[in-house]
Amino acid sequence: MESTLVSWWSGFWPGLFTALLTFLVFLLTTALLIWAERRIVGLMQDRLGPNRVGPLGVLQTLVDGAKMFFKEDFTPGMVERVLFTVAPMLAVVVSLMTVAVIPVGGEVTMFGQTFTLVTADLAVGVLWLLAMGSLHVYAVFLAGWSSQSPYPLMGAVRATAQMISYEIAQGLAVAAVILYTGSLRVSDIVAFQATDSGLFPGAPNWLFLPLFPAFAVFVVGMVAETQRPPFDLAEAEEELVAGFHTEYSGMRFGMFMLSEFMGVVIQSAIVVTLFFGGPNGPVFGPGWLQGLLPVVWFLAKTSVFIVFFVLLRGAEPRMRYDKLMNLGWKIMIPVALVWVVVQAAILEVDRQWDGWTDGRMPALVGLGIVLLALAVTPMLRRDPTERTEAARSVARDLGPRRLPEKDDPAVQADTTPDTGRGDAPHTPPGPEHDHEEVGV
Amino acid sequence: MTSLDIVFILVAVVTGGAAVMTVTSRNLVHAALFLGVTLAGIGATFLLLAADFVAMVQVVVYLGAITVLFLFGLMLTRAPIGRETLDSRNRPMAMVVSAALFGILVVLIVRAFGSNQFPATEPISSSVADLGMAIFSTWVFPFEVVSMMLLAALVGAVLLARRQSGDSGTETRVTPIREALDDSTEELDRAPAELGSGGER
Numbered sequence: 001m002e003s004t005l006v007s008w009w010s011g012f013w014p015g016l017f018t019a020l021l022t023f024l025v026f027l028l029t030t031a032l033l034i035w036a037e038r039r040i041v042g043l044m045q046d047r048l049g050p051n052r053v054g055p056l057g058v059l060q061t062l063v064d065g066a067k068m069f070f071k072e073d074f075t076p077g078m079v080e081r082v083l084f085t086v087a088p089m090l091a092v093v094v095s096l097m098t099v100a101v102i103p104v105g106g107e108v109t110m111f112g113q114t115f116t117l118v119t120a121d122l123a124v125g126v127l128w129l130l131a132m133g134s135l136h137v138y139a140v141f142l143a144g145w146s147s148q149s150p151y152p153l154m155g156a157v158r159a160t161a162q163m164i165s166y167e168i169a170q171g172l173a174v175a176a177v178i179l180y181t182g183s184l185r186v187s188d189i190v191a192f193q194a195t196d197s198g199l200f201p202g203a204p205n206w207l208f209l210p211l212f213p214a215f216a217v218f219v220v221g222m223v224a225e226t227q228r229p230p231f232d233l234a235e236a237e238e239e240l241v242a243g244f245h246t247e248y249s250g251m252r253f254g255m256f257m258l259s260e261f262m263g264v265v266i267q268s269a270i271v272v273t274l275f276f277g278g279p280n281g282p283v284f285g286p287g288w289l290q291g292l293l294p295v296v297w298f299l300a301k302t303s304v305f306i307v308f309f310v311l312l313r314g315a316e317p318r319m320r321y322d323k324l325m326n327l328g329w330k331i332m333i334p335v336a337l338v339w340v341v342v343q344a345a346i347l348e349v350d351r352q353w354d355g356w357t358d359g360r361m362p363a364l365v366g367l368g369i370v371l372l373a374l375a376v377t378p379m380l381r382r383d384p385t386e387r388t389e390a391a392r393s394v395a396r397d398l399g400p401r402r403l404p405e406k407d408d409p410a411v412q413a414d415t416t417p418d419t420g421r422g423d424a425p426h427t428p429p430g431p432e433h434d435h436e437e438v439g440v
Numbered sequence: 441m442t443s444l445d446i447v448f449i450l451v452a453v454v455t456g457g458a459a460v461m462t463v464t465s466r467n468l469v470h471a472a473l474f475l476g477v478t479l480a481g482i483g484a485t486f487l488l489l490a491a492d493f494v495a496m497v498q499v500v501v502y503l504g505a506i507t508v509l510f511l512f513g514l515m516l517t518r519a520p521i522g523r524e525t526l527d528s529r530n531r532p533m534a535m536v537v538s539a540a541l542f543g544i545l546v547v548l549i550v551r552a553f554g555s556n557q558f559p560a561t562e563p564i565s566s567s568v569a570d571l572g573m574a575i576f577s578t579w580v581f582p583f584e585v586v587s588m589m590l591l592a593a594l595v596g597a598v599l600l601a602r603r604q605s606g607d608s609g610t611e612t613r614v615t616p617i618r619e620a621l622d623d624s625t626e627e628l629d630r631a632p633a634e635l636g637s638g639g640e641r
Contacts, residue, residue: 083473124568127496134504138476141511145469157515164508171500184493184568 014115022119026099029265031061037310044314073250083146088255091139095262098132101125101186102269105279106294125186137163144244155243159234165328170221172336176214177274193277208275210362212369213339215275222267230316268305455481476507493568
């Protein structure tokens with residue numbers, strides 16, 4: 001009994017340090033992300049963004065946070081109070097719990113012992129990530145439903161439908177990682193990627209190359225999962241006011257905003273951990289630098305994906321909801337599903353065949369897919385001036401837009417009172433117009 | 441009584457209470473949420489048995505998919521999800537049936553496994569690989585049977601939910617949503633001159 005107490009105590013400081021460092025890293029990155037996003041999007045839109053508080057406005061998030069705390073936290077009368085209060089807490093708590101299994105650094109020696117910078121290295125860590133993602137759905141749903149108001153409910157339906165749809169694709173992409181590395185433990189996956197890939201000397205075995213289709217699906221899925229533009233239909237302002245958190249104000253709204261940005265940081269961290277080797281990178285120098293460098297590599301790689309999120313937001317218009325769902329169910333899920341089967345076949349062939357590839361087959365296949373994608377993509381690019389079929393059909397239905405002329409029979413007819421659909425005078429010049437086919 | 445027992449009692453009380461609330465709650469969404477708590481409690485019980493893989497799968501599948509789908513079914517159909525309180529006149533019947541079922545299951549389980557005393561050792565965590573080998577070698581037949589049953593249930597659900605044959609989307613003119621859409625399309629038809637003459641930006 002005493003020995004377990006001693007071992008518990010000796011593990012206390014490293015555990016506390018790791019947990020605090022992890023949360024600090026994620027919260028600081030989140031705060032910086034909010035500022036960086038406003039600056040970068042401002043730059044893209046030819047304006048300045050926040051630039052008053054602190055150097056380059058970097059303390060703006062802090063001030064905004066203080067504002068959120070001191071604003072009136074108004075609870076509308078019609079809401080379900082308990083669930084209404086629980087929902088934003090759940091959003092933040094679930095986001096914070098997700099980061100527990102992500103290694104933010106390598107081994108460090110401190111307090112007289114050596115430990116790895118991961119809060120909880122669960123044997124089923126990858127499943128933990130998926131489980132927390134599915135719990136996040138509840139925060140959104142509870143917020144929308146407990147508001148007892150139409151727009152939040154619709155926003156919640158959209159958001160949860162989107163999240164569970166893309167969770168399937170993301171889960172299948174993660175399944176490819178599990179299949180390839182043969183472990184559900186996050187530290188095993190990171191260690192696997194630290195080995196040599198054998199493609200050329202010194203090439204790290206980062207999984208994005210051998211698992212490129214899974215990686216692509218995961219990246220699309222992570223944007224949809226965080227409901228960031230171009231997939232932010234859940235809070236499409238012109239349709240749904242603000243989506244599921246319309247009725248929230250003050251810090252409770254702030255918690256939803258925080259959890260959205262934390263989602264960006266977490267998904268970036270996950271994609272770096274699963275596909276880009278996590279904290280792997282060249283380590284050199286004295287002891288303290290060897291402990292610090294993995295953290296730096298991890299943050300640098302994560303920042304790349306965070307900036308990708310921000311650039312995507314600045315560059316892409318919001319997608320239509322049916323297109324989003326089509327993309328999720330008809331492209332992403334089949335691609336991920338087929339890839340898991342193909343990859344299993346590749347791994348088995350690689351295991352059986354004792355040829356010249358010598359265990360490099362998955363990487364070579366991945367390289368081939370990347371090259372193929374690079375070759376095909378320019379061919380798929382559409383001429384932006386060319387009208388799509390949808391645009392053509394809209395133009396056909398609307399007819400030529402002309403300025404009204406006095407002796408134009410169509411315009412004259414337009415001023416007569418409408419008697420009904422059958423004798424609508426301004427018949428579009430298209431071959432036939434097929435409004436009857438328009439379903440709901 | 442070990443600390444594990446205390447945690448188990450807490451988890452069991454929460455799970456059992458949520459299970460009772462699931463069937464007694466008069467609000468459909470509350471019932472679904474209590475069901476979620478029940479399933480999460482079962483996941484916690486798996487964790488206590490050191491079956492961390494099963495616990496995570498329980499959360500991902502039951503909490504993350506099935507309960508969410510229940511909530512979806514409530515939101516997307518015209519189920520009463522507002523503040524209405526619901527009750528069923530079949531309450532006594534349901535109580536009798538569930539009590540009988542409970543009794544039968546308890547007797548069955550106690551008779552089948554009651555004499556098995558598991559040695560009180562530290563829980564052994566089995567690896568996922570072992571679990572996979574067991575499912576896909578020893579237990580592959582039951583696994584496939586269950587899969588087929590789920591597939592059949594899925595096909596049956598689609599069959600029940602889809603329209604009658606020959607009932608294409610063009611003929612369902614009775615729903616109010618459909619009428620509203622017709623009107624708006626008509627607006628477009630009638631007003632191109634207005635659209636073209638600066639009415640839009």
